[in-house]
Each structure stands twice: as structure tokens, then as C-alpha cells.
Amino acid sequence: xxxxxxxxxxxxxxxxxxxxxxxxxxxxxxxxxxxxxxxxxxxxxxxxxxxxxxxxxxxxxxxxxxxxxxxxxxxxxxxxxxxxxxxx
Numbered sequence: 001x002x003x004x005x006x007x008x009x010x011x012x013x014x015x016x017x018x019x020x021x022x023x024x025x026x027x028x029x030x031x032x033x034x035x036x037x038x039x040x041x042x043x044x045x046x047x048x049x050x051x052x053x054x055x056x057x058x059x060x061x062x063x064x065x066x067x068x069x070x071x072x073x074x075x076x077x078x079x080x081x082x083x084x085x086x087x088x
Contacts, residue, residue, distance in 0.1 A: 002049045002082040005059045009068045009075050010041035041073075047082065055079060 011017050017039050024038040044067050048055045056079055063075035 001052065001055075002047055003052070003055050004080045004082055005046050005048050005055070006078040006080075007044040007046075007059065007063045007067050007075055008041060008078070009044070009063075009073050010039055012072060012074055015072050052079070052081075 011020075019040040020038040023040060024035060027035045027038070048058060050058070056077075059077045059079060063077050064070055068075040
């Protein structure tokens, strides 16, 4: 089975996010004064193939070791089964 895997990586709440602050100031200068607490992160998408339990374990391992810095970042993994595509 094939799975669409999304890994969301964000700085831990205790880590200063200068990029988020820059975005927050920019949107404020554009007149959006009700925006606060902006945090900027990254999204990594991939397709993994195998049994669901093995795919979940692999995705979590990749998220925690390769795709994020666990000292400074949190990683959240979403896994969705891909529909079978008819061959032409």
C-alpha cells in the first residue's frame, strides 16, 4: 500500500522565531492589526510504500532524525492512504 506522508516541522514554543516576528510585523504594516503569535515552519511531503505500521514507524523516525532538529523543533506526522490508481 502507498501512503501520502506529511511532516509538519515547527520551532518549539520556547524558541524565538525571528522569521515569524518579521511576518507578523509585515502583516501589521499592511493593516492587519489583529494578527499575533505568528510562527513559521516547514512542510515536507513524501510517498512511502509498505505496511501501515512500518510506514508510520519510518515516517516518525525520519521526522525525528532527518527532517527536524529535535532540540529546537517539534515534528508532527500525518499519514493518508493513497487511493489505488487504475492502470491505463
